[in-house]
Amino acid sequence: MADKRGERPAHPLAQSRPQRGRRPLPAGEQFFTPGATGLRRKVEQRSAAPLVFLFQLPRWIAPVVLVVLMLAGFAVSSFWGGVAVLPVIGFVGWLAYMSWPSLGNGGRLLRVALLTFLILLAADRFGAF
Structure with a gap:
């Protein structure tokens, strides 16, 4: 759907003018998985604000926090x-769930392997082994 100038409207969560020191949201057609229902739809809707918040942070903050943890x-x-390790498991699991529909088999396998490793590390630290 185009406006008067023939341009596509901005994403509903995008700001018309970026605030000083903030990156504008990336351009894109869809923010949610097309045709999503049930749990996926609810998770995507509730994840929209945290994803926008993370995108607005400086790019180095999330990786540094995850590496420190x-x-x-x-x-x-x-x-x-x-x-x-628990917040890392939660963050990686959340991002894996959010990106799952757009991944190929290789990407899915890597995410499952990473989550398995993190869960085993946490279980070892909690004394389950």
Whole structure:
């Protein structure tokens, strides 16, 4: 659907003018999975605001926080190491769920392998092994 100038309208969550120091949202046709129903639709709707928030942060913050938590999980071989890995499991699992429909088999396999590794690391730190 085009406006008077023949341009596509901005995404509903995108701001017409980016605020100082913030990146504009990437251009795209769809923010949600087309035809999604049930749980996927609810998760995508509730994830829209956190995804926009993460996109507005400086690009280095999320990777640095995740690496620090992972290093803590590796370095601390006690209950607290497992606690440090839990947010990483949640974040990686959430992103894996959100990207699942657009992934090929290789991408899906890598995400399942990463989540399996993280769960085993947390279980080891919690003393399950």
